């Protein structure tokens with residue numbers, strides 16, 4: 001059965017990240033057209049296979065490997081590519097709780113994800129918008 005060497009991915013720009021499938025996204029019209037995940041390394045077969053694994057992993061019961069990886073880091077980006085699912089929320093909260101010295105940061109296009117992760121001291125999640133985002137997203141405070 002496939003298992004990547006590390007759960008986290010790395011790149012020079014954003015450091016360490018959880019890269020997720022673009023199929024997890026709820027893209028706006030603009031976002032679907034301009035998505036940075038459509039081109040480059042993140043859409044190669046190895047990367048999409050790993051992203052599918054990570055999404056499944058975050059929906060599972062045991063995140064010990066990921067906790068070990070994150071504990072050694074000061075920052076980890078949530079959804080370097082793609083977006084979180086509500087099924088990931090329990091493990092993201094558990095991860096933040098088990099890695100109090102690590103700051104988890106990133107973007108989401110989904111208001112329920114943002115609401116679910118509000119108020120956690122080591123999570124900073126921005127709601128990302130563009131000109132084609134729905135009014136309720138623009139109304140988010």
Ligand code: SF4
Nearest residue numbers: 025027031035037082
């Ligand atoms: S939310 Fe981000 S990763 Fe998802 S489709 Fe939009 S630009 Fe791409």
